[in-house]
Amino acid sequence: GQNIDQPTEMTATEGAIVQINCTYQTSGFNGLFWYQQHAGEAPTFLSYNVLDGLEEKGRFSSFLSRSKGYSYLLLKELQMKDSASYLCAVIRVGGATNKLIFGTGTLLAVQP
Amino acid sequence: ETGVTQSPTHLIKTRGQQVTLRCSSQSGHNTVSWYQQALGQGPQFIFQYYREEENGRGNFPPRFSGLQFPNYSSELNVNALELDDSALYLCASSLEPVPTYEQYFGPGTRLTVT
Numbered sequence: 001g002q003n004i005d006q007p008t009e010m011t012a013t014e015g016a017i018v019q020i021n022c023t024y025q026t027s028g029f030n031g032l033f034w035y036q037q038h039a040g041e042a043p044t045f046l047s048y049n050v051l052d053g054l055e056e057k058g059r060f061s062s063f064l065s066r067s068k069g070y071s072y073l074l075l076k077e078l079q080m081k082d083s084a085s086y087l088c089a090v091i092r093v094g095g096a097t098n099k100l101i102f103g104t105g106t107l108l109a110v111q112p
Numbered sequence: 113e114t115g116v117t118q119s120p121t122h123l124i125k126t127r128g129q130q131v132t133l134r135c136s137s138q139s140g141h142n143t144v145s146w147y148q149q150a151l152g153q154g155p156q157f158i159f160q161y162y163r164e165e166e167n168g169r170g171n172f173p174p175r176f177s178g179l180q181f182p183n184y185s186s187e188l189n190v191n192a193l194e195l196d197d198s199a200l201y202l203c204a205s206s207l208e209p210v211p212t213y214e215q216y217f218g219p220g221t222r223l224t225v226t
Contacts, residue, residue, distance in 0.1 A: 004154075033214075042114070042202055042217035043155070087154050099168055100145070100204075100215060102154030 004103035006088050011109045012078055020073045020106045022088030031091040034062050034073045037105065038084045046073065046086075075108075083110045114138060116205050116218035124224045125193050133188045133221045135203035141216070143167070143209045144186040146178060149200040149220070161186055162209045190223075198225045 004024045012018040024032070031050040035043035049055055049064035049071060061074040075082055085105040092099050115138035125131050137144055143162045147155035157170035161180035175191040184205075190197055200222050204215035 035217075040200075040222075042219050044114075044217070045214060048214060089154070099157050099160070099170070100147075100155070101157070102147075104152070104154045 004088055004090060004101060006086075006103040006106045008104070009107045009109070011111060012075075014078055014080060014110055014112050016078050017074065017076050018078060018108065020075075020086050020088075020108065022071045022073075022103060024069050024071070024088070024090050024101075024103075026090050026092050026101060028092045029066065029090060030093045032062075032064055032071050033087075033089045033091070033100065034060075034071075035087040035089060036084050037087055043087055078110050080110050080112070083108060114216035114218065116203065116216050118201075118203055118218040118221050120221060121219070122222045122224075124226065127193055127195060127225055129193050130189065130191045131193060131223060133190075133201050133203075133223070135186045135188070135205075135218055137184045137186070137203075137205035138216050141205035141207055142184050143206045144180055144184065145204045145206070145215060146186070146188050147202040147204065148172070148197075149202060150196075151199070155202055158188070160209065167209055193225045195225050198223060 034046040037043045047062035054063045059076045087105045088103040089100045117136045145160040146158040149155040159169040160167045164180045179187045200220045202220045204217045206215045
């Protein structure tokens, strides 16, 4: 089976750092994505981790530990426009199917 | 913008009706996946099409069906609509089903069933 857990909501202050955690249990794991989704819009790609460790991309970093079934997304120098839902999604490959299993998302509110 | 387009943007249907949603893939992408996203939830995988064939399906009943055309555009059809089908429907295209994993999402179609 598959299960992905993320906090439902988080609040942070403009200019601060926030870490959004994601734990997963799934068979056939083959990578983990983080997507950002503003209300009423499509998810947009933030990061992809397939090996253990930290991937840094500007203000956003993502970490993966496959042995622990754990990932986090780190957002630095928060801006008001970072207020959005952050979706953790695991790639599960069965045969040739590339299937994304999403968590319910973490709604981040950035306050002045 | 991802280059993936969907139509219509919004749609209102009555319970029991049928609906067709459309998706145009990013240029060069031969794989399309469809997702249903209920309010406050993450997207749920419906099915994937690769080179005009269904290539995997999630836990959705047979009244959810799809097509992919030679130009790799795609349709999602839902028969006998139910109130719980009200959701944002997202399509995502990718270069191949494997090993390229990044999927590019369209803006979605907001379906309301009354």
